[in-house]
């Protein structure tokens with residue numbers, strides 16, 4: 001989601017989310033609108049727009065390392081790996 005003075009573009013929410021008074025999850029500096037905001041299971045993170053691709057690049061690098069460490073397969077937890085798969 002993009003923060004700012006305009007209501008959220010998510011249909012029906014009508015909420016205005018601001019990054020003012022928050023800190024960037026990546027660099028730790030104060031954020032202003034517009035910023036990127038994600039809500040997760042334990043809270044929200046805010047990111048400066050230039051910091052967003054920096055985080056994604058590092059996340060992709062970590063995922064590639066995880067793939068290599070798991071022998072070329074992504075190391076999903078066994079109980080999640082088969083969710084949605086057709087019964088065998």
Ligand SMILES: [Zn+2]
Pocket residue numbers: 024025026027028029047048051
């Ligand atoms: Zn930042």
